[in-house]
Amino acid sequence: MVIEGLDGAGKRTLADGLTDALCAKGASVAKLAFPRYGVSVHADLVKEALHRGHGDLADSVYGMAVLYALDRSGAAEDIRALRDAHDVVLLDRYVASNAAYAAARLRQDAAGEVVKWVWELEVGRFGLPRPDAHLLLRVTPAVAAERAERRAEAETDRERDAFETDDGLQRRCAAVYDELAASGWLAPWHVLDGVADVDLEALAKTLLNP
Numbered sequence: 001m002v003i004e005g006l007d008g009a010g011k012r013t014l015a016d017g018l019t020d021a022l023c024a025k026g027a028s029v030a031k032l033a034f035p036r037y038g039v040s041v042h043a044d045l046v047k048e049a050l051h052r053g054h055g056d057l058a059d060s061v062y063g064m065a066v067l068y069a070l071d072r073s074g075a076a077e078d079i080r081a082l083r084d085a086h087d088v089v090l091l092d093r094y095v096a097s098n099a100a101y102a103a104a105r106l107r108q109d110a111a112g113e114v115v116k117w118v119w120e121l122e123v124g125r126f127g128l129p130r131p132d133a134h135l136l137l138r139v140t141p142a143v144a145a146e147r148a149e150r151r152a153e154a155e156t157d158r159e160r161d162a163f164e165t166d167d168g169l170q171r172r173c174a175a176v177y178d179e180l181a182a183s184g185w186l187a188p189w190h191v192l193d194g195v196a197d198v199d200l201e202a203l204a205k206t207l208l209n210p
């Protein structure tokens with residue numbers, strides 16, 4: 001089960017709350033967040049590039065997307081093992097993040113070239129497992145930006161990066177996410193209103209008894 005949404009939408013908060021709600025119902029839950037900072041060298045390079053490291057690396061949409069994809073490729077066996085060992089595996093961002101952000105950066109839509117390329121690279125070539133479903137935590141770009149800003153003030157080492165401070169990118173990204181959800185890209189999508197309180201108990205029940 002993949003959680004997707006803009007920077008600051010509340011994905012991590014939802015993943016934590018949903019994990020508690022699922023565990024309270026007796027389910028065993030594993031949680032993984034991408035990029036895997038501190039675990040994968042590809043993820044660390046991404047973070048450094050988003051904070052102006054590595055020259056013009058962050059300017060390359062395809063270059064960055066390959067790094068995100070390599071991070072996931074290195075986790076493919078772990079994901080399969082977690083799926084075998086648990087009732088629910090929650091992924092905070094996955095392949096669709098690459099599709100949404102790369103398309104938004106290139107000003108393409110969900111039917112564009114780069115979205116197809118991401119599928120071919122990550123699913124076709126790297127053999128990443130397809131999720132059962134996505135949860136799109138939908139908030140307006142303004143709400144996401146405000147939450148990301150508040151988080152940056154409250155937490156150390158969370159200064160907003162090059163993608164988070166680009167309002168136009170976040171707006172285009174929100175539009176691509178809506179299109180990916182509407183077309184059922186890679187797996188079915190369920191859209192959650194991230195401004196209204198998500199009913200975690202009801203969501204946990206639905207996930208366990210689809």
Ligand SMILES: Nc1ncnc2c1ncn2[C@@H]1O[C@H](COP(=O)(O)OP(=O)(O)O)[C@@H](O)[C@H]1O
Nearest residue numbers: 006007008009010011012013014147148150151
């Ligand atoms: N439903 C919510 N209402 C208000 N604030 C929220 C909500 N969900 C998350 N937040 C806050 O917004 C900020 C970003 O949330 P986070 O879960 O880290 O987002 P993401 O993982 O999508 O980047 C955090 O400070 C978090 O406490």
Ligand SMILES: Cc1cn([C@H]2C[C@H](O)[C@@H](COP(=O)(O)OP(=O)(O)O)O2)c(=O)[nH]c1=O
Nearest residue numbers: 007034035068093094097098101102163164
């Ligand atoms: C996982 C992933 C993230 N991204 C983008 C979305 C975010 O703007 C950025 C960083 O990911 P994010 O999960 O937001 O990390 P953090 O907020 O903890 O730094 O990378 C992609 O473009 N492709 C991907 O495959």
